[in-house]
Amino acid sequence: MKAVCWNGKHDVQVMKVPDPSIINPQDAIIKITTTAICGSDLHLYDGYIPTMHKGDILGHEFMGEVVEVGSAIKKLKKGDRVVVPFTIACGNCFFCKRDLWSACDNSNPNASMAEGLYGFSGSGLFGYSHMMGGYAGGQAEYVRVPFADVGPLPVPDALSDEQVLFLSDIFPTGYMAAENCNIQPGDTVAVWGCGPVGQFAIKSAYLLGAERVIAIDDVPGRLQMAADQGAAVTLNFSDQDIYEKLTEMTGGMGPDSCIDAVGLEAHGTTIDAIYDRAKTALYLATDRSHALRQAIRACRKGGTVSVPGVYGAFLDKFPFGAAFAKGLTFKMGQTNVHKYLRPLLKLIEENRIDPSFVITHRLALDEASQGYVTFKDNKDDCIKIVMKPSMN
Amino acid sequence: MQEKQLTGEEIESGVDNAKKGMFAKAARHPVLTGGFIIAGAGLAYVAVKMMSSSDIANEKHIETSIAIDKTPEELYRFWREFKNLSLFMKNLQAVTELDGQRSHWVATGLGGSTVEWDAEIINEKENELIAWRSVENADVVNAGSVRFQRGPKGHGTFIRVTLNYNPPAGSVGTSLAKLFGGEPAQLIKDDLRRLKQLMETGEIATIAGQTSGRASESPEVLDKPATMGGTQDTGEEANSKAYSATGELK
Secondary structure, three states, X not given: OEEEEEEEOOEEEEEEOOOXXXXXXXXXXXXXXXXXXXXXXXXHHOOOOOOOOOOEEOXXXXXXXXXXXXXXXXXXXXXXXXXXXXXXXXXXXXXXXXXOHHHOOOOOOOHHHHHHHHOOOOOXXXXXXXXXXXXXXOOEOEEEEOOOOOOOEEOOOOOOHHHHHHHHOHHHHHHHHHHOOOOOOOOXXXXXXXXXXXXXXXXXXXXXXXXXXXEEEOOHHHHHHHHHOOOOEXXXXXXXXXXXXXXXXXXXXXXXXXXXXXXXXXXXXXXXXXXXXXXXXXXXXXXXXHXXXXXHHHOOOOOEEEEOOOXXXXXXXXXXXXXHHHOOEEEEOOOOHHHHHHHHHHHHHOOOOOHHHHOOEEEEHHHHHHHHHHHHOXXXXXXXXXXXXXXX | OOOOOOOXXXXXXXXXXXXXXXXXXXXXXXXXXXXXXXXXXXXXXXXXXHOOHHHHHHOEEEEEEEEEOOOHHHHHHHHHOHHHHHHHOOOEEEEEEXXXXXEEEEEEOHHHOEEEEEEEEXXXXXXXXXXXXXXXXXXXXXXXXXXXXXXXXXXXXXXXEEEEEEOOOOOOOOXXXXXHOOOHHHHHHHHXXXXXXXXXXXXXXXXXXXXXXXXXXXXXXXXXXXXXXXXXXXXXXXXXXXXXXXXXXX
């Protein structure tokens, strides 16, 4: 089959590799109909996530048709059309039973690697480094899905691939980010980063009752989408001091909640952002946390900072004093996708949201290398790329 | 919380399965005396006094635990079928029960070598404890115990493993690390994690045998010139064995 392989920093290629096969009794093989490049794939592309190996198959947002099931599969059947969560969960452990699916204890075969860095390991992930399991990803024609009775969600024929694909990651991720804000009537929510997760966080904040959502970015096309699709008030950080502006907009109080949908590769024009760039370039720090610092500074006293953006290891100049002094609540982590699949599918079926609004580019799987470059460089107003093996 | 620490004496003498004379026998065993040190502080003094200085120098001790969402009874039953151990212990090829107390163990060492020993159960409390030691002429002199303790509500059962091992004094030095390659404490931790996966899910998570784009002799890159082709993953960094023991469990 064809698959998108990571061969090093800024080196992604479509290659011919062996087809996947059933390895464990609860596996299934999915023939992929639509897959996507995620913003977090760019962290891999840029070489920020440790334990990637040359030849790893990328991709954690995908859906398709079940073509084979293992001997212990009871629910899933050949021919089912399914969306697959990017987090792999066993469904039986302490964490899965408490809806903390992304903390699954049993799905990461390389848990000891993550323990070394983090103390404890999260769940296995598709196509996201060996520390996170080393599972081959879904930017491919076929993919092996472990615990296939637990994760994959059968979707109704009436909905198109593009409407349901993002249940695999970015829609639940944006939704969980907003849910983590514990939004109350009248609340103002500020969202840093208007990439795909930011766009879903904006929409989800309104779905959960926010009075006003303020979207922050410096890419005009993304701010435009946040305004047009998400009905957000937009701020371009290259034009103004974000803290001053947010304070002014909230009667001197600050937003009730702040969402960092940027993560470890934040860009910025302030002194600390330039400092971060220099320091990560010299490998003195691993993560650039400019957006997070700004969110912590801007957030109102007693407010919530919610972090769907991915961080890898260590932050420098983290303003913990400000967080303490204001009594902030922090919520973060990989998305518990399984928890949100059915409720969010219902929102799609009820026409309360059509997730396909974020798609700006449709490519053949063969065009993946170019897709990564386009996405990375924000070329051509790129916000979200989906790829279809059938377009090859 | 209902957790109760077993004393060394309980491990050694048992409650429902007391074996007369076993304490004295075990106490003479250089490895088992080490076991006392961790199992019961009260016995540590006695144990240390019984060990020669070279025994202390060679003695290695490992203690680790894992919470598994099964009852102590289920876990004890599974473990007590010693042939099951090779399902989750990575280096273990097979365990054969010779009689009610004795068993023969065969493991794979570094470079594919075979390591063998006989072990005997020196104490056992149904659903709570199994303690063993290797018998004479073992490649690795070892002794250990596994305890099954009900955890706090919702936290399953804590399996606590202690293992002491010691190359025979005066002979060619050998150790678990040399035989199996790797940090023994980590190997045991990883084995227990596989046991947890097997018991809670019916299978052991693995990527061994999965597809990838790693180098092979037939490079075929589709979108730009390069030097790589496809091959299958060895999954070497974690699991070289792909297990599936669903049938074993239910």
